[in-house]
Amino acid sequence: MPETLADVDATLRFPQLPSALMSRRRRLWHRCVLRAISPLRLLGPTNQNAFGILTYHRVADGVGPDPAMLNVSPTLFRKQITGLLRLGYRPLPLRTLIEQRENQQRLSSHTFAIVFDDGFYDVYRKAWPILREFAVPATVFLATRYLDSHDRFPFDDWSQDDVETARPLSTLECREMLDSGLIELGSHTHSHEDFRDRPVAFRADLKESVDTLKANFQIASPTFSFPYGFTSPELTDIVRDLGLLCALTADCQLVTANDDPFQWGRFGATNLDTASSLAAKLGGWYSTCQNQWRRARSR
Numbered sequence: 001m002p003e004t005l006a007d008v009d010a011t012l013r014f015p016q017l018p019s020a021l022m023s024r025r026r027r028l029w030h031r032c033v034l035r036a037i038s039p040l041r042l043l044g045p046t047n048q049n050a051f052g053i054l055t056y057h058r059v060a061d062g063v064g065p066d067p068a069m070l071n072v073s074p075t076l077f078r079k080q081i082t083g084l085l086r087l088g089y090r091p092l093p094l095r096t097l098i099e100q101r102e103n104q105q106r107l108s109s110h111t112f113a114i115v116f117d118d119g120f121y122d123v124y125r126k127a128w129p130i131l132r133e134f135a136v137p138a139t140v141f142l143a144t145r146y147l148d149s150h151d152r153f154p155f156d157d158w159s160q161d162d163v164e165t166a167r168p169l170s171t172l173e174c175r176e177m178l179d180s181g182l183i184e185l186g187s188h189t190h191s192h193e194d195f196r197d198r199p200v201a202f203r204a205d206l207k208e209s210v211d212t213l214k215a216n217f218q219i220a221s222p223t224f225s226f227p228y229g230f231t232s233p234e235l236t237d238i239v240r241d242l243g244l245l246c247a248l249t250a251d252c253q254l255v256t257a258n259d260d261p262f263q264w265g266r267f268g269a270t271n272l273d274t275a276s277s278l279a280a281k282l283g284g285w286y287s288t289c290q291n292q293w294r295r296a297r298s299r
Contacts, residue, residue, distance in 0.1 A: 050256045187213060
């Protein structure tokens with residue numbers, strides 16, 4: 001049955017996540033893959049005219065062992081950031097990379113962007129002090145419906161730590177980070193729902209998020225990332241039509257000069273990653289090996 005505007009205010013819809021997103025065996029395999037690709041960074045980047053985007057959810061202690069959730073401890077986060085800086089990588093604001101692409105400037109394989117999905121409080125409490133210490137910019141994609149809430153995100157059924165550290169960011173915390181000049185705010189929709197096959201609801205929800213960012217933070221044209229990585233040509237067209245600057249997917253791919261900014265890929269930064277394995281991802285080796293593996297399996 002076609003979706004109508006009356007469906008927009010229906011019960012929130014979130015995808016059913018398995019109780020164990022990544023088994024112990026799968027985690028071991030993932031760790032082995034990261035160790036195997038780490039030395040490949042010494043061969044140089046696979047594409048000189050490309051850059052990478054690293055994604056985190058949370059930076060906090062006790063957020064679980066599952067690397068699929070893209071959570072790291074503050075200690076590991078510091079090691080990853082300082083390690084990349086020592087290896088010669090230069091973090092830039094996402095908007096700067098968008099401008100470089102629009103101005104047809106040559107992209108650098110040693111530049112990258114850091115982004116955080118959802119907008120957890122511990123980004124302010126744990127990640128921002130480290131970013132500030134090393135003058136590293138980042139973008140926080142907010143699920144704007146939950147700003148100032150003292151409850152756990154309703155789609156967060158995998159965090160087991162204290163609700164205080166897992167709560168959403170407040171408006172004041174966001175403004176403080178924004179005023180620093182290091183942190184940008186983007187949209188992660190308003191309610192962070194599963195919008196597959198629901199374009200009318202998606203448009204209304206995203207517009208509410210854009211309006212909230214404009215009213216609270218004077219952000220007229222935000223950047224965007226798809227919740228859960230769920231996207232489609234129809235949803236992408238809506239993002240473009242509403243005047244956002246870009247849209248990030250969950251594809252583990254570098255961003256090249258010819259890529260549509262509304263279909264940019266990015267890499268997850270996990271608690272199994274070292275600075276060397278992240279450098280290998282930013283160098284294109286993770287996606288190269290992944291693409292070759294997929295081609296081999298399809299034969």
